Amino acid sequence: xxxxxxxFLIFALVWLIPLSIxxxxxxxxxxxxxxxPVVPFIFINILIFFIVYILASIIIPTKxxxxxxxxxxxxxxxxxxxxxxxLFKYWCIGYIIIIIASGGFPLLWIIVGDPRTxxxxxxxxxxxxxxxxxxxxxxxxxxxxxRSDLKKNNSSRKVVFLIITAALxxxxxxxxxFLLMHLLAMYFMLTQLRFKKLVIFVIALFSFLIVGxxxxxxxxxxxxxYLLKQAIDYGMLESSSSVLFxxxxxxxxxxxLPIINLNYKLQHLPDMGFELYYLxxxxxxxxxxxxxxxxxxxxxxxxxxxxxxxxxxPIVRDLGTIFCFGxxxxxxxxxxxxxxxxxxxxxxxFFIYPCVYASLILSFFSMYFLTLVVILYPVPVYFWNxxxxxxxxNPHS
Numbered sequence: 001x002x003x004x005x006x007x008f009l010i011f012a013l014v015w016l017i018p019l020s021i022x023x024x025x026x027x028x029x030x031x032x033x034x035x036x037p038v039v040p041f042i043f044i045n046i047l048i049f050f051i052v053y054i055l056a057s058i059i060i061p062t063k064x065x066x067x068x069x070x071x072x073x074x075x076x077x078x079x080x081x082x083x084x085x086x087l088f089k090y091w092c093i094g095y096i097i098i099i100i101a102s103g104g105f106p107l108l109w110i111i112v113g114d115p116r117t118x119x120x121x122x123x124x125x126x127x128x129x130x131x132x133x134x135x136x137x138x139x140x141x142x143x144x145x146x147r148s149d150l151k152k153n154n155s156s157r158k159v160v161f162l163i164i165t166a167a168l169x170x171x172x173x174x175x176x177x178f179l180l181m182h183l184l185a186m187y188f189m190l191t192q193l194r195f196k197k198l199v200i201f202v203i204a205l206f207s208f209l210i211v212g213x214x215x216x217x218x219x220x221x222x223x224x225x226y227l228l229k230q231a232i233d234y235g236m237l238e239s240s241s242s243v244l245f246x247x248x249x250x251x252x253x254x255x256x257l258p259i260i261n262l263n264y265k266l267q268h269l270p271d272m273g274f275e276l277y278y279l280x281x282x283x284x285x286x287x288x289x290x291x292x293x294x295x296x297x298x299x300x301x302x303x304x305x306x307x308x309x310x311x312x313x314p315i316v317r318d319l320g321t322i323f324c325f326g327x328x329x330x331x332x333x334x335x336x337x338x339x340x341x342x343x344x345x346x347x348x349x350f351f352i353y354p355c356v357y358a359s360l361i362l363s364f365f366s367m368y369f370l371t372l373v374v375i376l377y378p379v380p381v382y383f384w385n386x387x388x389x390x391x392x393x394n395p396h397s
Contacts, residue, residue: 038263185357278314
């Protein structure tokens with residue numbers, strides 16, 4: 001496994017990077033100083049995560065699982081691929097139904113001049129289920145790609161197709177990024193990141209960020225001039241060398257503004273809370289949620305134009321700025337347990353971890369952990385693991 005699959009490292013990076021940016025720049029007119037409550041809040045969470053990770057590493061036995069990934073050989077790959085291909089066909093049928101029900105898809109709407117956006121695409125609950133299945137299929141195909149030279153081309157084409165549906169057809173940066181983080185997790189869990197691969201990874205990362213900004217410009221009709229104006233407004237164009245920041249403005253805004261909104265909440269929310277209202281929202285299917293909960297309830301935010309929030313948002317709103325640490329400690333332990341047990345031999349948790357990893361690496365952006373897409377992700381993994389168990393224990397399969 002690569003060190004970049006480690007949940008503590010990822011958590012520290014995704015929170016320290018935007019925090020350091022805000023300590024040095026004003027993003028959308030907002031910055032931070034050391035006395036702001038969000039600064040110690042983030043450092044305390046990183047410290048708690050570190051302690052929990054160390055304790056989990058000690059508590060979880062080194063060798064308690066026998067159903068390891070190494071039991072899957074080239075001879076088993078064909079059977080696994082057939083199983084995935086059957087699920088892939090079902091996913092395609094469901095996706096076509098969504099396109100028909102939506103009257104097209106976002107890329108087509110832009111081409112024909114239709115004012116609808118990615119928000120208008122999809123069928124409540126069905127779209128979430130298919131997003132989950134798309135992530136599972138992509139991760140499983142990547143596993144086959146890394147384990148088999150014979151099946152590499154067929155599986156690669158399917159992965160590319162699944163990525164295209166999210167990134168290009170839907171123009172949904174959130175869905176596409178969440179999907180790609182699943183794949184990144186599986187890749188890091190199966191390989192060691194050597195220097196050459198590291199260079200390729202960095203180039204791919206920068207390319208992805210630029211493409212994400214391009215999608216933003218296409219989706220909202222705002223081009224380079226708009227991004228350039230934002231860069232000047234944020235104080236990032238004091239020299240010609242910082243022009244490179246222009247392409248990354250949307251990414252910087254999405255990473256930093258949740259911290260600004262969190263800081264505002266920490267200044268005004270009580271220390272203790274005893275509700276689960278906001279934590280339970282995402283667990284309810286969309287078709288029911290719209291009747292039970294208020295729509296677009298962002299709580300305390302700096303302004304309506306910047307309403308992005310992090311995974312901390314529902315936790316501090318329900319439990320308060322002090323009580324939240326108890327919940328977060330338990331939360332971090334679950335994450336560490338899945339990672340460490342998966343690394344030490346649990347095949348089930350190994351295949352579940354990519355979804356946890358994706359939720360963690362995007363924790364600055366949203367509470368993915370408690371969405372149905374993540375909560376139900378172990379279901380297809382459970383049946384996938386049963387198939388693997390059956391064929392690896394059957395010498396005639």
